[in-house]
Amino acid sequence: MAIPRSALAHSAPDGRAARHLMRTGAYNGHTAGMAPGHVQANLAILPRAQADDFLRFCQRNPKPCPLLAVTEPGDPLLPTLGEGLDLRSDLPRYRIWRDGVLVDEIDDITALWRGDLVGFAIGCSFSFEEALLEAGVPLRHVAEGRNVAMYRTNVPTAAAGVFHGPLVVSMRPMKAADAIRAVQVTSRFPQVHGAPVHIGDPTLIGIADLARPDFGDALAVAGDELPVFWACGVTPQAVVMAARPAFCITHAPGCMLVTDLLNHRIASF
Incomplete structure (x- = not known):
């Protein structure tokens, strides 16, 4: 049973607790204000064949796509962002895109994961x-x-x-x-x-x-x-609609990856 939003701040005081709620299916809503003090991230997952182009896209567009971390092909874990963090299950909702068309919105992508996928964690304004x-x-x-x-x-x-x-x-x-x-x-x-x-x-x-x-x-x-x-x-979701890659996974808007990083540690001054 999903946890009411009013109880969320008390049940998820940090990134690890927030991800536990997502992984167990207890929460699948938006994450604004969740796990105070912790960095949140947008997500894009693409096949390795398109990953280099997308990496260069992020480098050329640092305002909308500030990269926090990138996985190795086929590896769903991002230990630099959180202990045990698993991109397959640790977001509240994911969007599935085929040929630039949104075809599904689900709360776990384990069944869709494959050995050529590369995950991109992108900074989020919630932070x-x-x-x-x-x-x-x-x-x-x-x-x-x-x-x-x-x-x-x-x-x-x-x-x-x-x-x-x-x-x-x-x-x-x-x-x-x-x-x-x-x-x-x-x-x-x-x-x-x-x-x-x-x-x-x-x-x-x-x-x-x-x-x-x-x-x-x-x-x-x-x-x-x-x-x-x-x-x-x-x-990146608007870009996916325009570029129409054969397959892509993103976060659902507002449903972010909650990390173990602390907001005050990423301030530039």
Whole structure:
């Protein structure tokens, strides 16, 4: 039986406890605010034949795809990110893609794992949210227990091999003074997307309607607030849709890999 979200903070105080909930099927929801203090990561898994191209794609697009770790082909473990961490079972939900089309969403990929797969752990903005809250910047989606809003933009990524596509951004509504503070705080965390890529008019980056996010939950922007946009680790999913690799596995938006790394240890200053 799934654990109610209200009990989650107490039942998963750290990365290892959070992953235990996922591995045992006790929780399959979004991970915003889970295991306070611990780095969270996006996930992309590709066959070895496409892995080199994707690695170069991440290197050319460090804002949306800041790499935290890469597995060896066929190895589902990432010990540098967590004791016993297993990519096959330790996320709440996974998305399965074939020829660029989403075909399934499941909570365990053990049956799909094969010897040529390479896993990429990519920094997640959930990690810098703790620093924002500590700095007194309110985050509505965290307060409401909802997923962050995410949008495809008209901003192209830098292509690498077969991989190309639009930048995806996450949005947090903020008052102007909080937005300024957010730039200062998140600039310290380049491994988890760093500073915002856009503030203000969403149409300038190709977003027609903030009330209709492509991923996550819609968040209202009040009259005295600005929408603040960060590069998002869901970008690889938009890239998969554009590049159409034969097979790919990603995290479901908002359903991250919770690691043993500590957020304060990845700050650049």
